[in-house]
Amino acid sequence: MSPQGKKGKPAAPARAASQKRLALLVFAVFVVGSFIVVAAAQGIGDPSIADGDIAVVEDAPDGTITAEDFDRSLQQTAARQGLREVPATDDPQYELLADAAVSDLILSRWVLGEADQRGLEVSDEDIDQELETVKQQQFGSEKEFQQFLDDSGFTLEEARERIALQLISNRIQEEILPPDSEPSVDEDEIQTYYDENIQQFEQPEARDVRVVLTKAEAEANEALAALEQDSSPGSFEEVAKEFSIDEATKSSGGLREAVVQGQSDPFLDEQIFNAPEGELVGPFETDAGFYVIQVEKITPAETTPLDDAREQIRQTLVAARQQQIAQSFQEDFQAEWTARTFCADDYRIDRCSNAEPPADPCTEEVAETQGCDAPVPSTRPIPPGTAGVFGAPAPQGLPQGPITPQAAAPPGGVPPGLTPLPGGAAPPGTAPPGTAPPGG
Numbered sequence: 001m002s003p004q005g006k007k008g009k010p011a012a013p014a015r016a017a018s019q020k021r022l023a024l025l026v027f028a029v030f031v032v033g034s035f036i037v038v039a040a041a042q043g044i045g046d047p048s049i050a051d052g053d054i055a056v057v058e059d060a061p062d063g064t065i066t067a068e069d070f071d072r073s074l075q076q077t078a079a080r081q082g083l084r085e086v087p088a089t090d091d092p093q094y095e096l097l098a099d100a101a102v103s104d105l106i107l108s109r110w111v112l113g114e115a116d117q118r119g120l121e122v123s124d125e126d127i128d129q130e131l132e133t134v135k136q137q138q139f140g141s142e143k144e145f146q147q148f149l150d151d152s153g154f155t156l157e158e159a160r161e162r163i164a165l166q167l168i169s170n171r172i173q174e175e176i177l178p179p180d181s182e183p184s185v186d187e188d189e190i191q192t193y194y195d196e197n198i199q200q201f202e203q204p205e206a207r208d209v210r211v212v213l214t215k216a217e218a219e220a221n222e223a224l225a226a227l228e229q230d231s232s233p234g235s236f237e238e239v240a241k242e243f244s245i246d247e248a249t250k251s252s253g254g255l256r257e258a259v260v261q262g263q264s265d266p267f268l269d270e271q272i273f274n275a276p277e278g279e280l281v282g283p284f285e286t287d288a289g290f291y292v293i294q295v296e297k298i299t300p301a302e303t304t305p306l307d308d309a310r311e312q313i314r315q316t317l318v319a320a321r322q323q324q325i326a327q328s329f330q331e332d333f334q335a336e337w338t339a340r341t342f343c344a345d346d347y348r349i350d351r352c353s354n355a356e357p358p359a360d361p362c363t364e365e366v367a368e369t370q371g372c373d374a375p376v377p378s379t380r381p382i383p384p385g386t387a388g389v390f391g392a393p394a395p396q397g398l399p400q401g402p403i404t405p406q407a408a409a410p411p412g413g414v415p416p417g418l419t420p421l422p423g424g425a426a427p428p429g430t431a432p433p434g435t436a437p438p439g440g
Helices: 019-023 067-080 092-118 124-139 142-152 156-176 187-196 217-229 233-243 266-274 306-338 364-369
Strands: 053-057 064-066 206-214 255-260 280-286 289-299 341-343
Touching: 053 067, 053 092, 064 067, 064 092, 067 092, 067 142, 092 156, 092 306, 092 341, 124 142, 124 156, 156 306, 187 306, 206 217, 206 233, 206 266, 217 233, 217 280, 217 289, 266 280, 266 289
Parallel strands: none
Antiparallel strands: 053 064, 053 341, 206 255, 206 289, 280 289
């Protein structure tokens, strides 16, 4: 994209950015989604875009995006990345910043348009209250907040607009996923999940075992003779210190706790899990040397009963259903608003319905030499029950072993279709390689 080919030189550069303060920004800051939706009818019925404008989002309040809007967004995006001024148009970083600035401007219209369709509003009082909270929690004083505005290139009115945008985003999310209600899960679903994932609720037999490992069989026999006289923990401490070459246990009386089958050398494993509790076994030889062992404690295998696992399973299924609802909403949201977004020639990005479709990575050469994988959505595994992000992947299965309940995701706070950031802001310089930094 080469915006300045249309509008000449960029506006005056933003003031020097304070990276530390920018990292604390709680205004709504957006990250481009992980997948791209392109309207099917590209370029058909595009509305006229007037000179001095860069894009139009139909059916959105204030849906016309001007070149002046772009200049302001570009300055703020650069400031948030810790840049003192907008790079020159031939700088490789410029295009990334420009794309991010356009993306953020478009997405803000999408959010406002969605809210308008749903009849959702925020009042000046709501904005004032949230702004005061921001000042207290993130800045500490009015003076520090004003300094931030100077450093970041935001006016007070722009700061209020960002606060309003975040509050409206929260309202949309609360309507899609009401914080005071959750999808229902019946007993049959819980039972089915338990039966199909029973291995996740199984705890294998575990043994605490004391070991003495020596290089020579003669030393192992000496250790055994001493332990046959006294195999108490205190005696094992002395014998292990004198004879054992196992660095992991020689200073702890040879003790290995909670050993489960399959963790050790196969022959050692066999000896440990065939040994009677309290009986000295050995010496026997492995690749590591000669062992004398004694199983000190056996914890039998057990399976967590359904009654004990029921609530965790219910939470997992509820979280999965919420993610499905969120994913469905994001897909509809992206498709609907992309189809209503039209951009001038030099400003077309993936959020524009008249943008060029992304190049197919499966070229003829790639297909012939490597083959092409089936298309799959880009996902990042997340623990079940911990995500409240529109468009995030469905929760993964529970890890094997005992179940530890996870904290529920806090309600609200995420613009629809977007990834939330700590404190609502992107620390400067954190954009992934090859992607546009967050728009401002």
